[in-house]
Amino acid sequence: MRELRIRVLVGVFVVAGVLSWAGARLWNSIGTLPSVPLAAPVVLGLIAVVLLATALSLRARLRAQRERRPGAKGVDPLMAARAVVFGQASALVAALVAGMYGGTGVFLLELLDIPARRDQALYAGLSVLAGIGVIAAAMFLERVCKLPEDEDRNHAGVEPAA
Numbered sequence: 001m002r003e004l005r006i007r008v009l010v011g012v013f014v015v016a017g018v019l020s021w022a023g024a025r026l027w028n029s030i031g032t033l034p035s036v037p038l039a040a041p042v043v044l045g046l047i048a049v050v051l052l053a054t055a056l057s058l059r060a061r062l063r064a065q066r067e068r069r070p071g072a073k074g075v076d077p078l079m080a081a082r083a084v085v086f087g088q089a090s091a092l093v094a095a096l097v098a099g100m101y102g103g104t105g106v107f108l109l110e111l112l113d114i115p116a117r118r119d120q121a122l123y124a125g126l127s128v129l130a131g132i133g134v135i136a137a138a139m140f141l142e143r144v145c146k147l148p149e150d151e152d153r154n155h156a157g158v159e160p161a162a
Contacts, residue, residue, distance in 0.1 A: 009095040016099025024107035036123040044130035051137035091138035098131025
């Protein structure tokens with residue numbers, strides 16, 4: 001499984017932000033701009049909490065297993081892999097959604113004198129922060145579930161002993 005790269009997430013965020021900003025300008029010129037829902041930062045925040053709780057639980061279980069504590073509950077490798085895939089998918093979606101709301105929020109900065117648009121800009125900003133929280137939690141989860149480096153890979157140039 002490949003590690004999630006920050007460059008990819010930043011690229012998704014920037015492209016989604018630019019397209020969203022342009023789309024918001026176009027949409028506002030031909031009609032009314034759709035609102036940013038209050039549920040957006042709430043849902044992203046809940047996803048971040050679930051990812052963080054999963055990471056902390058797995059970290060505690062792996063530490064107990066590593067220290068060979070009596071009664072330590074092991075971690076199923078398939079469950080850990082599923083958690084990492086969930087984290088990676090969540091991080092990619094969060095980068096996309098945060099970019100979309102970030103672009104809309106940048107457009108709404110021009111309209112802060114209207115109280116309704118000021119609230120929309122606040123919700124968009126909170127969505128971006130919650131999206132960053134999802135990404136941070138996903139990266140932490142990925143780090144917790146990372147396997148130790150294989151000893152053979154560290155000595156790639158050395159021939160095995162006969």
